[in-house]
Amino acid sequence: MARSKKTKSDWPAKAARVGELIAQAQLHPAVLAWSDRRRKSEVWCVALSGGSDSVALLLLLWAHWPARRERLVALHFNHRLRGRASIADEKFCRKLCAALKIRLRVGRWKTVARKASVAVSEADARAARHSFFAAEMKKLGSHALWLAHQQDDIAETMLMRLARGSGLGGLAAPRPVHALSDRRIHLRPLLTLKKAGLLAALRQAGAEWREDASNAEGLYFRNRIRGKVLPAWAEAAGRDALSGAARSRELLEEDDEALEAWAEKLAGWGRDRQLNLQALAGLPRAVNRRVLHRWLLAVRPETDLSRQGFDLLLAAVERGKATRFSLGRKAFAIISRGHLSLKRG
Numbered sequence: 001m002a003r004s005k006k007t008k009s010d011w012p013a014k015a016a017r018v019g020e021l022i023a024q025a026q027l028h029p030a031v032l033a034w035s036d037r038r039r040k041s042e043v044w045c046v047a048l049s050g051g052s053d054s055v056a057l058l059l060l061l062w063a064h065w066p067a068r069r070e071r072l073v074a075l076h077f078n079h080r081l082r083g084r085a086s087i088a089d090e091k092f093c094r095k096l097c098a099a100l101k102i103r104l105r106v107g108r109w110k111t112v113a114r115k116a117s118v119a120v121s122e123a124d125a126r127a128a129r130h131s132f133f134a135a136e137m138k139k140l141g142s143h144a145l146w147l148a149h150q151q152d153d154i155a156e157t158m159l160m161r162l163a164r165g166s167g168l169g170g171l172a173a174p175r176p177v178h179a180l181s182d183r184r185i186h187l188r189p190l191l192t193l194k195k196a197g198l199l200a201a202l203r204q205a206g207a208e209w210r211e212d213a214s215n216a217e218g219l220y221f222r223n224r225i226r227g228k229v230l231p232a233w234a235e236a237a238g239r240d241a242l243s244g245a246a247r248s249r250e251l252l253e254e255d256d257e258a259l260e261a262w263a264e265k266l267a268g269w270g271r272d273r274q275l276n277l278q279a280l281a282g283l284p285r286a287v288n289r290r291v292l293h294r295w296l297l298a299v300r301p302e303t304d305l306s307r308q309g310f311d312l313l314l315a316a317v318e319r320g321k322a323t324r325f326s327l328g329r330k331a332f333a334i335i336s337r338g339h340l341s342l343k344r345g
Contacts, residue, residue, distance in 0.1 A: 010099075010206070011096060011099035011100050011207075012062075012099070012100060014059065014205045014206055014207045015058075015059040015060075015062045015063050015100060015205075015207075016063055017204070017205035017206075017207075018056060018059040018060060018063060018201050018202065018205045018207060019059070019060060019062075019063025019064055020063075021200075021201040021204060021205065022056075022060060022193065022197075022198075022201050024060075024064040026192060026193065027060070027064075027189035027190065027192060027193075028176040028188065028189050028190070028191050028192045030176040030177050031176050031177060031187050031188065031189040032189070034177050034185075034187065035065070038144070040067060040068075040071075041071070042071065042142070042143070042144065043071050043072075043073055043140050043141060043142040043144075044061070044068060044071060044072055044073070044142065044144045044146060045072075045073050045074075045075050045133070045136065045137050045140065045142045045144060045145045045146065046058050046061060046072060046073070046074045046075065046145075046146045047075055047129075047133065047145060047146065047147050047148065048074040048075060048076050048093050048096075048097075048104070049076065049077075049089065049093075049148075049210070049212075050076070050089040050090075050092045050093045050096075050209065050210035051148075051209055051210055051211070051212060052195070052198060052199055052202055052209040053148035053149070053150055053190065053195065053198060054148040055096065055202065055207060055208075055209040056148065056190070056198045056201065056202055056207075057146060057147075057148040057189070057190060058072075058074060058096070058097075058100070058102070059202075059205075059207065060189070060190075061146060062100055062102065069100075069101070069102065072102050072103070073102070073103045073104070073105060073136075073140055073142065074093065074097050074102055074103065074104045074105070075104075075105050075107070075132070075133055075136055075137075075145075076089075076090060076093040076104060076105070076106045076107070077106075077107045077108075077109070077128070077129040077132045077133070078090045078106065078107065078108045078109065079109050079125055079128070079129070080108055080109050081109075081125070081214070082212070082213070082214060085212075085213065088210065089210045089212075090106060092208075092210050093106075094106075105136045105140075107132035107135075107136070109125075109128050122220045122221065122222060133145055134182070134184065137184060143183050143184050143185055144184075144185050144187060145184060145185070145186050145187065146187045146188075146189070147174075147186055147187065147188050148188075148190055149174045149188045149190060149191060150190040150191060150193050150194060150195050150198060151191060151192070151193060151194045151195070151242045151243065151245070151246045152194060152195040152226070152230070152242060153174060153191075154174065154191060154242070154245050154246050154249050155230055155233075155234075155241065155242050155245040155246075156222055156225050156226055156230060157173055157174060158171055158245055158248070158249065159225050159229060159230070159233070160221060160222060160225055161173070165307075168252055168255055168256040168259065168286075169256050171248075171249070171252050172249055172252040172253040172256045173249075174186075174188055174191065175188070175253060176188050176189070176191050191246065191249075192246070194242055215227075259286050259287060259290060260290065262287050262290075263287055263290035263291045263294060264294075266279055266280065266283075266287065266291050267290075267291045267294040267295065269295070269298070272341070273295075273298065273299045273341060273342060274339045274340065274341045275291070275292075275295050275339060275340040275341070276338065276339060277317060277320050277335070277338050277339060277340055278338050280317070280318075281320070285314070285318070288314060288317065288318060289314055292310075292313065292314055292317055292340075293310075295340065296310075296327075299342040300327050300331055300342060303327050303328060303331070304328055305327060305328070312325070313325050313333060316333075316335060317335065317340060320335065320338060321335065322335055322336050323335040327342070330344060330345050331343070331344050332344075
């Protein structure tokens, strides 16, 4: 986006204006409820790429949580994949945070392939970025990371994961409040808003942002979904498909949480790590699948069992007949006398 003639001192006014255009009540209610319960002293980290979504998120946090400003820390990861453009992104984030008096931590990808645009996958870039986030949050003693996913991202993620055969857990992403196993929490307050609405608010407030030219290319799966599939799908729907996808995501999350709660009550085993299969008899396969998954994580977390292999083991568990099933590296799942156990060697 072209640079504005306004000075950096205008950023507080721009942030306040964005806050007027997008009221706090328009943000996701689950995130607002979470924020109300938090201690005033804790540090909140914000992922800041410099793009429109992350800039809007930072401005809204600054506008709607003024008491938290001194405890906000922006995290910018320079992937170093776009040459001078990546450097300009970093400089923009530095100026923005300085104008708002928000602390900024910057990370740079040290290992970048020579032909980065070809050799670096979406997964590699995301893993590097989130590794930096996790490391910085640990240094800061922070457990909260605010992310700028919005309704367009919901539809894109859903279409991508449908192509991969994801279940409820995958299709319910991205979640507004997502607790990770290491006590970190990912927060996405913009899931109730469309990208077009965020852009309109930024423009009306005179706010700038950085454009990533690679988003217009078809190199990555998400970019192809965003540039070709999503517009055609929305047009074919003849209705507000983005809101429809967001509503479906909410319902899928509710169902996923219900099944997880059911499975948790059934996934009890003592020191012998034996699973009582009689307790699973006649239950929906979705519940049995989750109980079996929990058992595997408890007894054999390093297993490399394929999706097909897992389904075969699940079928054996549901039959309940005596079975010896290989879990790789001299480990076996044994079904005997109505119980499932692990045997090594």
